[in-house]
Amino acid sequence: MTKSAEAIFMRLLRGVYTEPFAAAQDKLRECARNDVKNLVMKTKTILQNYLFVLPAVLIFSIFYIYPFYKVFTLSLCQWDGIARFDFAKNFIGLRNFIELFQDKIWWSAMLQAGYITLIALTFQNALALMLALACDRDIKGGNIYRVIFYLPPVLSEVVVGLVWKWIYDGNYGLLNYWLASIGLSNLVTDWLSNPNTALTCVTIIHCWKGFGWGFIIFLAGLQTIPRQLYEAAKVDGASSWQMFKSVTLPLMAPVFILVSILTVLGTMQVFVLILSMTGGGPGYHTEVPVTRILASMVRSSRFGYACSQGIMFGAVLLAVSFVQIRLSKYMKQA
């Protein structure tokens, strides 16, 4: 009932309605007609809105929700990926997850990915920020530097891996050749077969290949900071460090959060580089979660276990992202 119809009705009830009763009846009918019309219009608008989002919902459901549902279902089953899938027959409950919690190799792969991520978060992003700060100034050939710094990320990861594998090679690698030629023969080693150096070597290449992303985002962030703020700070006699600390850092906080989340998500999922450089070896020294998932699925034909690894890995990444977001909100408030 609309408000005008309600008012007429209330006045009729209280006996304060002064116009003839028939007129009141007409008004009420008109209100009712308006009500129906409004309802039809409202329904039509709602349906129209739903129609607008329907393609997106369909695509999202087919390519995201259904696969996730399927992965979750498979994680509760023991299935080799070949035989016909029968949920009732293959269902083993949470056994895959229990085994996963006890799988030392899986957790050491997680730690190794954590090590690469930590290095990427600190050194890779620090390098990206420094280069972005340098390119943000009006320097000669700034655009050339931007292109050069952005080159590694656009190169194929497999090609980068194979080229660096050749550089690191213990037999005819360039690195050993250079070390020997500058008199550092004592440092010559099998970089990728040595358990003490393999993971760090892969990490360095990952950072080299990835810093360009951070560089571009940092540069874009720096260019949004109004120049007047720096000029005002200069007038107040602020030093370069003070300007960086009091102007750049606070205004770049959202960019730091974005870059750090992208770095964590991207680095934890590193695997193409590892496959092309070490294959996860020597032993398990360069195994990361994705190579373990691949091993479970392809080499061991354990689709169910691989799916439980995928879910666990996703949950860990989600948790890390939440912590990062909470931390950044806290930092913003502080």
Place this chain on the structure above:
Amino acid sequence: MEQRNSRFCLFFMLSLFIIFLSVFLVSCGPNAQNKEQVKSIKVWHWMSDRENAFLELAKRYEKETGVRVNFELYAPSDTYTQKVRAAAQTNTLPDIFGILGEKRDFASFVKSGYVYDLTEEINKDQGSWKNKLFAKALGVNEFEQGNSFEVKPGIYGISIDVTNIQMLYNKDLLQAVGVDNPPKTWRELVEVNKKLKAKGIQGLVSGWGETWMIDCFASNYAFNIMGKDKVLDTIRGKVSYADPEWVEVFDLFREMRDEGMLASGVVTMVNKTAEQLFANNRAAFAFNGSWCVNVYKGMNPDLNYGAMLPPKVSDRYPMTIWGGAGSSFMVNTKSKETQLAVDFLKWMTDTPQQVFLSKETQGLPSNKDSLRDIPMVLSQFASAMDNTTHPNVWGVSESPLVIETFDKGIQSIIIGEKTPEQLAREVQKVKEREMAKKTVN
């Protein structure tokens, strides 16, 4: 005006939805190629390096029979493995396909009804087809009575070539250290390596970053040290991996490490790199399969080398090497052209086609009558076919986790992280855990 805009938007969205739905339905519909009148079969395989030879054979087959054969070759092998599995789940397997994986994967394909039983076809006409082929080539695709996979006994695939994995030696490098004949025993190998090391020449190179090659090398010596029955009893769980003879097998890797017999970086090396090193005279020995003849020819046609069985450690049992079927083809049970597919496989394994394939790919043919005009090194590989075995013919298969622990553990011995005894205990622990799991299931 507003209403007109809203109607336009509605019309636009509806059109978009209809287009989306149409594209979706059309893409899910039957393939237009199915309407073709020409009889054709589709073949999937991972041997992309043999594309030219296959295309030429397909052309010849179409000329002879009028049947078009469409070869679709996919690499790398991991991608191919997933493609075949996905196609099996969606009933879109081609008429003929290859299966990559272990025997248990093959068994799963057969048990799920994806692979046509070729036994009857093979035994037709007093086994005329069967008799043409090496028994070892058939064995890999066969499931015997009472097999542990519980597959109906029969032959489920045909191999178009045979392979075996041996050691190769570089004649020039051995002569450079005064060795005229390749070593026949492990002790001789160690001695030759000492001479090589003194001259700064690397010893053995192999793609042990691909762990299956370590597995292969280790099981060769396990067969030599303890014999087939004990190896199979270990897989069955009747003998412990901590047994002294298994420790002896692991100790060979320790000795190779301590004596500096292995090429630098062997634990993360892929076989392609190992092949490059051997082909470029950078290592005196290689551990590689018969396919290497073609690879080395491409890399260094002047390479002066020979093939030999891995030098034996013990005289108690013969040195047995991995070998048998090279690349196998299976016929899809659900294919509408099953007979055409079988006929094509018969034609592929016939002498003229096998001679052509052998010549083009420098591989060992699966047809016994085609062993003519093959290079010297290839004939050395062929002569060792009697010494071959393969996990796929053992009738029992080891758990993938045990295999992984075994292979990765050997890598750890080579890099000096584990002792043979430690590894033996570790593998046994995983074995026991896997057996307990089987009991629960």
